[in-house]
Amino acid sequence: MTSPVVESLLTLEAVEKLSALKQEPHWMLEKRREALKLYEALPLPDWTRGIRGWWTSSLKELKLESLQPFTPAGSSLPHLNLDGKVIIEDEEEGETREIVEQTAGTLVQYNSEVVQVELSEEALAQGVIFCSLDEAVQKHPALVHEYFMTSNVKPDDNKFAALHAALWSGGAFLYVPKNVVIEAPFRVVFYADTANSAIFSHVLVVAEPHSQVKIIEEQLSASNLKEQALDANIVETFVATGAKVEFYNPQDWGESFFNYSTKRALLKKDSINRWILAVMGSEETRLDVESVTLGEGAHAEAVGAIFPNHEQHLDLKVVMRHSVPNTTGDALFKAALLDKGQYGFQGKIRVDKLGRNTDSFLADHVLFLSEDSKADALPSLDVDANDVRCAHGQTIGMVDEQAIFYLQSRGLSREEAVGLIVQGFFEQVTNRIPLASVRQRMKEIISRKIY
Known part of the structure; x- marks a missing residue:
């Protein structure tokens, strides 16, 4: 693949040429065609308070027609620390040392193409499948046909889901067989460096009964x-x-x-799903995160750190849906706002009629670092069952000037004091990321935004 597929994003020609380039089976081509029809029929969201389900954001500045539907990988992938080398400080010994972190697998997508896939011998021996979604269509068509945008995220969910189903490329597919436990995380990196490009990155994870797996999805671009x-x-x-x-x-x-992203988990009996999210980049983000409990005893978690600065606009919709009895949920999101950064949050605990004995909690905390920043937050409960324990909480306020003064009295500059406070504010999220190199990168991003 050495050149863009077509000149325009929103055409049947783009869909058919992309599918032909990948030599896809007829059923995938038809799925793409049907998704394009849905895209043309569905309305473009207008993210204002007047439209139910969409708010606070605007699509006016996005020029969809000018974007390329497929962008080939560049000639040289920049250094992304894919080997997991990281310098850590040993607090007890007062020394620094280099460690090499272990991963079960690494997949790198550069623009629209997957350029690297590695799978550990241990995971391979246990029957784990870890490959690009393009490759999975060719080598594991039955699994892709069963799970890809069928019963979880569907093309008719919204206009961008339909466009994604029509023009996805590359992607990652992870299948973990029954009873297989993989301790080391799988790492998926999406990197882009081309202007006027459209990246349709897709991650499909299938965890069979009593399996365990960790996945890190990183999204990076040229500065x-x-x-x-x-x-x-x-x-x-x-x-x-x-x-x-x-x-x-x-x-x-x-x-x-x-x-514009959607992440959704379907949980069966006695299962656990955790979303750990750090939303730091983009001019504008709309992220829909949903967990749906379909079996008794299921537990869903969602934790997030959001940090808009300059004129970034980061918008989240979080849904914890309890569809059957005896399930639990816990959601915690923290946002710090600097400069003219804007943050939108819709959080909902939804309990269906069969969801008795649900125990679920949702919290959102906002820390203002600037008087020019803005946040709109709406946590809510939507309960149709009896005998439930559901609650939500919201806090919002300016950074504590007394805390800043105290730190300055200990020799820190104001920027250093604010940075320390913000790092501590987000620590509950960043400390849960399993790779030290990724945690370190998150701390560097937060520092970069402040300094």
């Missing part, structure tokens, strides 16, 4: 990218009976990116 770009990302996780999936997503797209 000098000035023109518009789009990431319409979708993540689908299927968590079978007794399985456990932990999904970590540090997002650091450049400030020319528009990021």
Whole structure:
């Protein structure tokens, strides 16, 4: 693949040429065609308070027609610390040392193409499948046909989901067989460096009964990218009976990116799914995160750190849906706002009629670092069952000037004091990321935004 597929994003020609380039089976081509029809029929969201389900954001500045639907990988991938080397400080010994972190697998997508896939011998021996979604269509068609945008995220969910289903490329597919426990995380990196590109990154995770797996999805772009770009990302996780999936997503797209994403988990009996999210990049983000408990005893968690600065606009919709009896949920999101940064949050605990004995909690905390920043937050409960324990909480306020003064009295500058406070504010999220190199990168991003 050495050149863009077509000149225009929104055409049947783009869909058919992309499918032909990948030599896809007829059923995938038809799925793309049907998704394009849905895209043309569905309305473009207008994210204002007047439209139910969409608010606070605007699509007016995004020029969809000018974006390329497929962008080939560049000639040289920049250093992304894919070997897991990291310098850590030993507090007891007062020394620094280099460690090499272990991963179960690494997949790198550069623009629209997957350029690297590695899988550990241990995971391979246990029957784990870890490959690009393109490759999975060819080598594991039955699994892709069963799970890809069928019962989880569907093309008719919204206009961007339909566009994604029509034009996805590359992607990652992870299948973990029954009773297989993989301790080391799988790492998926999406990197982009081309202006006027549209990236449709897709991660599909299938965890069979009583399996356990961790996935880190990183989204990065070149720092000098000035023109518009789009990431319409979708993540689908299927968590079978007794399985456990932990999904970590540090997002650091450049400030020319528009990021419209959906992440959804379906949980069966006695399963666990955790979303650990750090939303730091893009000019504008709309992220929908949903966990749906479909089996008794299921437990859903969602934790997030959001930090808009300059004129970034980061918008989240979080849904914890309890569809059956005896399930639990816990959601915690923290946002710090600097400069003219804007943050939108819709959080909902939804309990269906059969969801008795649900125990679920949702919290959102906002820390203002500037009087020019803005936040709109709406936590809510939507309960149709009896005998439930559901609650939500919200706090919002300015950074504590007394705390800043105290730190300055200990020799720190104001910027250093604010940085220390913000790092501590987000620590509950960043400390849960399993790779030290990724945690370190998140701390560097937070420092970069402040300094």
